[in-house]
Amino acid sequence: MEKVKNRWLIAASALGVHLSIGSAYAWSVFTNPMIDEYGWSQTQVSTAFSIAIFILGFSAAFMGRFVEKNGPKKSSMLAAIFFGVGVAGSGFATMMESLLLLYLFYGLIGGIGLGIGYISPVSTLVKWFPDRRGLATGLAIMGFGFAAMLSGPAIEALIGAVGIPYTFYILGTIYFVVMTVSAQYLSPPPEGWAPEGFVEKQEAGKTKIKIKEDLSQLTANEAVKTRRFWMLWFMLFINVTCGIAIIAVASPMAQEITGMTALAAAAMVGLLGLFNGGGRIGWASLSDYIGRPNVYTAFFVIQVVAFTMLPFASNPFLFQILVFAILTCYGGGFASVPAYIGDLFGTKQLGAIHGYILTAWAMAGVVGPILLSFIYDNTGNYSLTMTIFSVLFAVALGLSLWIRVDIKRLRGEKEKLAVQHATAATKEVE
Numbered sequence: 001m002e003k004v005k006n007r008w009l010i011a012a013s014a015l016g017v018h019l020s021i022g023s024a025y026a027w028s029v030f031t032n033p034m035i036d037e038y039g040w041s042q043t044q045v046s047t048a049f050s051i052a053i054f055i056l057g058f059s060a061a062f063m064g065r066f067v068e069k070n071g072p073k074k075s076s077m078l079a080a081i082f083f084g085v086g087v088a089g090s091g092f093a094t095m096m097e098s099l100l101l102l103y104l105f106y107g108l109i110g111g112i113g114l115g116i117g118y119i120s121p122v123s124t125l126v127k128w129f130p131d132r133r134g135l136a137t138g139l140a141i142m143g144f145g146f147a148a149m150l151s152g153p154a155i156e157a158l159i160g161a162v163g164i165p166y167t168f169y170i171l172g173t174i175y176f177v178v179m180t181v182s183a184q185y186l187s188p189p190p191e192g193w194a195p196e197g198f199v200e201k202q203e204a205g206k207t208k209i210k211i212k213e214d215l216s217q218l219t220a221n222e223a224v225k226t227r228r229f230w231m232l233w234f235m236l237f238i239n240v241t242c243g244i245a246i247i248a249v250a251s252p253m254a255q256e257i258t259g260m261t262a263l264a265a266a267a268m269v270g271l272l273g274l275f276n277g278g279g280r281i282g283w284a285s286l287s288d289y290i291g292r293p294n295v296y297t298a299f300f301v302i303q304v305v306a307f308t309m310l311p312f313a314s315n316p317f318l319f320q321i322l323v324f325a326i327l328t329c330y331g332g333g334f335a336s337v338p339a340y341i342g343d344l345f346g347t348k349q350l351g352a353i354h355g356y357i358l359t360a361w362a363m364a365g366v367v368g369p370i371l372l373s374f375i376y377d378n379t380g381n382y383s384l385t386m387t388i389f390s391v392l393f394a395v396a397l398g399l400s401l402w403i404r405v406d407i408k409r410l411r412g413e414k415e416k417l418a419v420q421h422a423t424a425a426t427k428e429v430e
Contacts, residue, residue: 016182022147055111057362064355079117086110088172138284243330283332
């Protein structure tokens with residue numbers, strides 16, 4: 001009999017993959033050194049990151065079926081190759097002082113590695129943790145949020161010690177090794193597997209976690225034809241659009257609205273990763289107890305209030321509290337969505353459906369910063385943007401309530417059908 005793997009080591013392996021690819025969030029550490037070294041503009045340097053995030057979303061969508069067909073080990077290995085080559089190749093690009101090569105290696109090739117690596121472990125984790133879906137996906141995706149706190153200082157130290165090109169060479173090698181080692185342990189659970197005592201506790205009602213049967217078991221093609229798929233897509237799109245825009249301008253906005261010094265604003269930005277990562281594990285774990293629909297409604301209630309108050313929060317302490325609250329919801333939205341997908345569409349093709357949903361991230365990564373910058377350039381302040389974001393979150397709040405009605409209706413229809421089948425079976429026996 002084949003020995004069943006330890007699901008917590010599966011989660012640790014997934015964390016290893018996400019800690020590696022999450023280093024993309026530390027891209028800004030390269031900005032000033034590249035501007036000083038090569039004379040590139042801030043826009044030119046940041047474009048590499050924008051391309052990578054855009055490609056992340058669409059490679060996740062197109063490679064979702066590959067992940068489902070070939071499993072997490074092969075998928076994570078493929079991600080290790082693309083991301084490792086993308087980062088190391090960026091060293092060659094900077095050595096050649098070529099922006100086009102940088103966009104090719106970091107943006108396109110690295111972005112493909114980001115997309116595959118992001119979704120590879122997630123559907124597997126959901127299957128290993130039927131009793132803790134939110135916690136499991138939160139643990140891995142937390143790594144993506146926290147990664148910048150580890151890689152940021154390391155990148156800065158390496159640039160000072162060996163220069164920009166060799167920093168990319170070293171990082172690309174490290175990421176490839178960590179992701180390759182992590183991939184070796186990743187695998188789905190045996191067919192029909194459940195944690196010891198899980199079924200008995202669920203039947204006896206001895207668990208505080210509200211576990212309901214998945215609403216359906218759909219393929220990716222079937223899922224995208226449903227209304228609830230697009231409601232979830234737009235909720236994630238709005239959450240990411242507004243959150244990523246705040247991340248992009250947190251420092252200058254803090255200085256303008258509150259009068260904080262550049263040093264104080266930089267310290268605040270340094271803490272954003274903590275709240276981004278903490279929100280991922282915190283909100284996702286909470287969703288196991290209060291349900292994914294309640295968590296998403298909470299996201300949007302909090303952010304309607306926060307974005308309404310932000311332009312008037314001249315007190316630095318209040319301003320930071322609001323920004324940190326927004327970042328926890330931003331991170332929590334990413335971490336809770338895989339479990340929400342499992343609840344709504346089942347685990348048959350969760351990786352592929354997750355990939356399709358992540359196109360919302362790709363679109364939001366472009367729309368958010370551009371929208372904010374465009375409005376600021378034309379108005380000279382952040383007030384109008386924050387008002388627009390508040391309205392968007394009011395729309396998202398409406399969607400979060402609408403999807404709950406949809407879920408209740410579908411669950412009712414499912415229960416009614418089950419009763420009809422049971423009644424028919426009883427009559428046949430009689």
